[in-house]
Amino acid sequence: MANDIRQDIIKMLVEAGSGHSAGPLGMADIFTALYFEVLNHRPKQPDWPERDRLFLSNGHIVPVRYATMARAGYFPLEELKTLRKFGSRLQGHPERLRLPGLESTSGPLGSGLSQAAGHALALRMDGNKARVYCITSDGEHDEGNIWEAVLFAAKNKLTNLTVIIDRNNIQIDGPTEQVMPLGNLAAKYAAFGWHVIEIDGHNMQAIISACDLAKAIVEQPAVIIAHTIPGKGVDYMEYDYHWHGNPPGTLETPGAPPKAEQAKVALHELRTLGGRIRSEHE
Amino acid sequence: MINSQMHLNPELLSPEVKQEPIRSGFGRGLLAAGESNKDVVALCADLTDSTKMADFAKSFPERFVEIGVAEQNLVTVAAGMALAGKIPFVSSYAAFSPGRNWEQIRTTICLNETDVKIAGSHAGVSVGPDGATHQMLEDIALMRVLPRMMVVAPCDAIEAEKATKALASHKGPAYIRLAREKSPIITTDETPFALGKAQVLREGTDLTIVACGTMVYYALLAAEELASSHKLDVEVVNAAVIKPLDTVTIVASARKTGAVLTAEEAQINGGLGGAVAEVLADHYPVPMARVGMVDRFGESGTPEELLEHFGLTAPGLIERALELIKRKSHK
The missing domain is CATH 3.40.50.920 (Rossmann fold)
Structure with missing residues (x-):
């Protein structure tokens, strides 16, 4: 499934002619795990009051969410072609009012975790047992607003909140550790009073187990630091920060095929990988 | 001629006219809104007394959220609560909220169309000795330009109370501008008010x-x-x-x-x-x-x-x- 979603992402981005490649490909396994194993949700009833909520803080990776939602039955796969086009429900960055099933509007970095935390607090006030998940990126942790939310969630002991950080070590201007070193994120979160779980973000079983474990933590919010490979599944994109904000067919990078061939090569690789996508960490 | 249909304070032009800070009316309105609607919640950024949220906080501790000195978090936590059906009122000094957190207000409250009410206290030069950093003068312009945002600047404490209650039942983003100093009571309970x-x-x-x-x-x-x-x-x-x-x-x-x-x-x-x-x-x-x-x-x-x-x-x-x-x- 995660591989089908990766192919959907490549097709969507090529059709749109713009958008982010690396992040969505790197997060395909996590979104697959969430929508097909972890979340308690009803694709045909996106406003079901008891649904688990998934806040996407780093809105720019939304193609992976759209593709996964379509595969999960929220809307027809055909609609994925409309990404970023005029009149589409699939805006370049997610807009809650446009597409049922998006919990919030995001894109400008740093404000999703606060919303997820506020939402978790409100659900607890109402005795609603639904769980709140929030996906953030590592680069997003440059934003002060994130750390304000980290303090807030710990203070309020939001045990109904699970945060997943896409630790892919890249951002637009280069490696995160050069742009603005984040250092030991696990130690930082632990020092802020969170329960920290670190996983390989391409190991399906590890993702599901971590989400289960997070539910069992008492007195603390839980963060899953998921180590992912940006561009995962497409050789010429993996680890290369140039593909953070560009779709196939738009860039010449060392080792990449000519522009005209890039989409074809990416799809071919993803089609033939089959079960071979597995983590370098394993 | 004073418009008699406005039922203004008869002592309005007297040198002994009663005075009260506009922000006090906000505090009363918030308390009343909290009493009549259990979905009303209040969030504050370390200025609970001076933004007049203290009475609400005392009466409804389970619905009061202390955010600390973090205005970006103030409005984004509120947006998340509104998405869960709450009607959050957030307060700070206007210089900091909506002064510091404009983009969060734009994206998570206006574009996202969440039901958050932003109270900016201590607006204007009449804040006095604190100086220019704390005298918010750009808030009306900043909030007025945002699609979906309502902007209210009450003339006295009584109008502030009415406006606050009205905003609690109005669906959508709103900004209410409040002043620090005591100011003359112009209106009465009978004076008409409508958003x-x-x-x-x-x-x-x-x-x-x-x-x-x-x-x-x-x-x-x-x-x-x-x-x-x-x-x-x-x-x-x-x-x-x-x-x-x-x-x-x-x-x-x-x-x-x-x-x-x-x-x-x-x-x-x-x-x-x-x-x-x-x-x-x-x-x-x-x-x-x-x-x-x-x-x-x-x-x-x-x-x-x-x-x-x-x-x-x-x-x-x-x-x-x-x-x-x-x-x-x-x-």
Whole structure:
């Protein structure tokens, strides 16, 4: 499934002619795990009051969410072609009012975790047992607003909140550790009073187990630091920060095929990988 | 003539007129809104007493959220709570919220259309000794430009209470501007108030003063003085709701008097003055002048010293009104 979603992402981005490649490909396994194993949700009833909520803080990776939602039955796969086009429900960055099933509007970095935390607090006030998940990126942790939310969630002991950080070590201007070193994120979160779980973000079983474990933590919010490979599944994109904000067919990078061939090569690789996508960490 | 249908405070023009900070009315309105609707929650950024959220916090501790000194988190946590069906009121000093967190307000409250009410206290130069950093003057412009955002600047504590209650039942984003210092009570419980409506407090035919917030009192004083010393019949419109601005009332008044003066304790660029200029340019241009802060910052001083220095008093308004009358008659 995660591989089908990766192919959907490549097709969507090529059709749109713009958008982010690396992040969505790197997060395909996590979104697959969430929508097909972890979340308690009803694709045909996106406003079901008891649904688990998934806040996407780093809105720019939304193609992976759209593709996964379509595969999960929220809307027809055909609609994925409309990404970023005029009149589409699939805006370049997610807009809650446009597409049922998006919990919030995001894109400008740093404000999703606060919303997820506020939402978790409100659900607890109402005795609603639904769980709140929030996906953030590592680069997003440059934003002060994130750390304000980290303090807030710990203070309020939001045990109904699970945060997943896409630790892919890249951002637009280069490696995160050069742009603005984040250092030991696990130690930082632990020092802020969170329960920290670190996983390989391409190991399906590890993702599901971590989400289960997070539910069992008492007195603390839980963060899953998921180590992912940006561009995962497409050789010429993996680890290369140039593909953070560009779709196939738009860039010449060392080792990449000519522009005209890039989409074809990416799809071919993803089609033939089959079960071979597995983590370098394993 | 004072418009009798407005049921204004009979002691309004007396030197002993009762005074109370506008923010106190917000505190009462919030408490009342909390009593009548259990979905109302309040969030504060370490200024619970001075933004008058303390009574709500005491009465409904389980619905009060202390955020600490983190204004970006203040509005984004509120947005998340609103998405779960709450009606959050958030407060801080206006310089910090909506001063510091504008983009979060834009994305997570306006574009996201969440039901968050932002209270900005200590707006205007009358904050006094704290100086320019804490004298918020750009908030009206910042909030007015955002799609879906309602902007309210009540003229006294009673109107602030009514506005706060009204906002609790109004669906959608809103900003309410509050002042620190005590200011005269202009209205009564009987004075009409409606979101989207400007009120003609005093009727006249020679000139219109459109004012908001603390300047409404000075506008009424100036109108009295212009009547007694200059035989001028001045209409005073309270534009407590700056957005959506009551175009019908303002244009009707401009048609009647042929000249419009605006008054606000804020930047005239993009503020109430800007808003009224836009409406008149679109519908019925007349000679106009704007009293307020003219593209500059405030400074430390007593509120009285500062208001006088910047012409934000009755004498300041009278001077500008007489100039405007001259322009009108030369037209």
